[in-house]
Amino acid sequence: MLESSMLCITRKIVPVSSPITLSEVKSFLRINNNQDDTLINNLITMASEYAQWYIEKSLMKQTWEISCSRYIPGKIQLLFNPIIKVNHVKIIHTNGSEELIDQKYYHVNTVLSYISFNKHIHGDRIEILYEAGYTDNALIPAQIRYGILHHVAISYKNRESENINNLTFIKNIYSPFRELKLVL
Template identity: 25%
Template sequence: MTPLALAPPATEPVTLTEARQFLRLDQGDEDELLSTLLTASRLMIEAAAGRCLIEQRWRIVLDRWPAKGEIRMPLSPIARIEAARVYDMLGAAQTVAEAALTLDRSADPPLIRLTGEVPEIGRDHGAIEIDVVAGYGATAAAVPAPLRQAVLRLAARWFEERGDVASRDARALPGAIAALVAPFRRGRL
């Protein structure tokens, strides 16, 4: 299973204005840098939490349908399935009926269950594509406050302590930020 990012979020969970207020910046001289740090912080928090924060489009590529009829999604949370298709022997895309796939959002990780007839696959690799929208919602208000705070604090840390801080943080999040993310991490056995 391969997840492919199709479209990044239209917005960040923390606005440039919020970050400037948090940092007590009156001038907009470094807005470009701060915007870049907000995006990098979101990506780092998403990786640490194992969650997509703001709605973003992804494509899940599979070689074959799972034997048990359940696809454990590598992304969380999943808002909806947008489309699904299977490539036949001639390489033509066959649309999968909407009723054939059911999204179980309550499972963690989310599951897509086969609940109807699906087309036969026609090639060995990359035969199935499922387009999904992952994230808590389309706006920052939908993102849990601790995750928004983690993005803000990490961007502020990188802004205030420029230099090699980013390389240290790449190995492990600072304790206070990791504590904000911890309740959202998916447990592993």
């Protein structure tokens, strides 16, 4: 019997810092004043978010919740790696009651970014709350940081118009970090 699950992922806690700093961007752009600091900070946030969503990785520490309804599989991929830790796994039953699953009933593979269960999970929905992201800016690959810097620079210099070729340039920088997905 083939059953399908419904997966939903939600970011519960956003990063408190950015992969690159205002001073790094100002140095890169050769800006010596504070006149556009607010704009540049907003561009850093935008470019960082774009990078994260495009490569599907958490660049800075943040908290995610993935939920699976209906059929609960024995293994669930944890998106937006690298995985730092799983905070809890919770089952929501049909009657609305909740049950925390003991860690001895699941295994988290932080390298391959998945959680597998040692026993069949019964319930209407499972919720997995986990932390993901690089714990230090120095661990973020230089090419990703370079892409964010260039995205901010392009956006700052071309505020009036968005050139699609510039976005293609940025995507090409990030493309080695995208994981190939096969849909069956």
